[in-house]
Amino acid sequence: xxxxxxxxxxxxxxxxxxxxxxxxxSQYASTLYRVAFSVLRNPSDAEDAVQETFLRxxxxxxxxxxxxxxxxWLIRIVWNIVLDRKRRAKTRPETDDVDELxxxxxxxxxxxxxxxxxxxxxxxxxxxxxxxxxxxxEVLVLSAFEELTSVEIASVLGITESSVRSRLFRAxxxxxxxxxxxxxxx
Amino acid sequence: MNQQPYNNAAFRTGAGEAEETLRLxxxxxxxxxxxxxxxxxxxxxxxxARVMPWPLDRHWMHGTLxxxxxxxxxxxxxxxxGWEVYSRVQPTQAPKVIAMPRVATxxxxxxxxxxxxxxxxxxxTLTHPIGAKIPVHTLxxxxxxxxxxxxxxxxxNSEATKPVAQ
Numbered sequence: 001x002x003x004x005x006x007x008x009x010x011x012x013x014x015x016x017x018x019x020x021x022x023x024x025x026s027q028y029a030s031t032l033y034r035v036a037f038s039v040l041r042n043p044s045d046a047e048d049a050v051q052e053t054f055l056r057x058x059x060x061x062x063x064x065x066x067x068x069x070x071x072x073w074l075i076r077i078v079w080n081i082v083l084d085r086k087r088r089a090k091t092r093p094e095t096d097d098v099d100e101l102x103x104x105x106x107x108x109x110x111x112x113x114x115x116x117x118x119x120x121x122x123x124x125x126x127x128x129x130x131x132x133x134x135x136x137x138e139v140l141v142l143s144a145f146e147e148l149t150s151v152e153i154a155s156v157l158g159i160t161e162s163s164v165r166s167r168l169f170r171a172x173x174x175x176x177x178x179x180x181x182x183x184x185x186x
Numbered sequence: 187m188n189q190q191p192y193n194n195a196a197f198r199t200g201a202g203e204a205e206e207t208l209r210l211x212x213x214x215x216x217x218x219x220x221x222x223x224x225x226x227x228x229x230x231x232x233x234x235a236r237v238m239p240w241p242l243d244r245h246w247m248h249g250t251l252x253x254x255x256x257x258x259x260x261x262x263x264x265x266x267x268g269w270e271v272y273s274r275v276q277p278t279q280a281p282k283v284i285a286m287p288r289v290a291t292x293x294x295x296x297x298x299x300x301x302x303x304x305x306x307x308x309x310x311t312l313t314h315p316i317g318a319k320i321p322v323h324t325l326x327x328x329x330x331x332x333x334x335x336x337x338x339x340x341x342x343n344s345e346a347t348k349p350v351a352q
Contacts, residue, residue, distance in 0.1 A: 022225060038212050051223070172205075
């Protein structure tokens with residue numbers, strides 16, 4: 001039985017693409033999960049978003065060789081997915097955020113009460129973050145990732161680096177005002 | 187000179203708190219086995235769409251030709267069916283005169299409760315001169331003019347019963 005050379009080439013190409021995809025998964029799945037979780041704040045939703053990201057990559061795997069920076073490219077994909085999901089999702093009650101944070105945040109040597117208080121504090125800060133305008137909020141959330149430079153944040157958001165800096169400055173100012181205002185109300 | 191907001195303690199505290207919280211969340215570890223689950227979902231995912239092999243390709247006809255003929259037959263069948271349905275359904279004739287609906291608008295033009303009096307019947311008559319007060323007890327009774335005209339013995343006021351020229 002004769003095997004056509006085209007079929008062998010196809011199989012080899014497919015094998016190479018699958019290996020490249022597997023390498024991307026093992027290298028960047030964790031980063032993508034953290035990006036997704038920082039927006040969605042729900043472990044299962046974040047994992048779904050990561051899976052959807054790689055399924056999109058699978059669909060366009062022929063063009064993987066043309067991508068210069070896979071990390072920023074993948075973060076951009078997962079960022080768009082999570083923003084879309086967040087837009088469509090119904091507003092969850094605030095207690096969900098507090099409970100979720102109390103569960104996932106690290107508690108090194110904290111008592112149960114301290115842990116609950118810390119979770120409440122972080123939930124309050126996150127509520128203030130949610131009150132920021134979208135553009136400023138996006139930059140502030142992405143700036144929390146130490147592995148992302150301002151150039152890479154600009155690339156993910158599709159804006160210039162100077163816009164990233166000015167938005168980050170505005171975001172910090174607004175956050176200070178929001179937290180100050182909430183403290184004065186207490 | 188005004189002090190810049192990022193120089194004061196409130197700014198440092200507020201922005202610092204927010205960034206600390208966001209950094210804490212950004213630094214959370216991914217769940218165990220995430221890569222394996224993603225790999226598994228990628229393995230299960232369907233690959234690109236493929237054209238199904240044509241079963242009669244080898245025997246009697248060239249594959250492309252057969253596919254084209256089959257596609258043409260499907261198109262003819264669908265179009266023929268659609269035409270048959272279209273030709274059976276006769277559109278109803280549109281009325282030539284369009285009757286405008288009568289809309290009773292409150293506050294619009296109305297008859298103001300006017301009653302049409304046929305010409306064959308005598309018009310209304312005045313039983314009292316204009317400006318004279320009508321006694322209350324006579325209201326609701328028959329006009330005296332008719333009685334006077336019918337029986338002279340009644341002796342009514344002839345001026346009052348005289349029909350008014352119209």
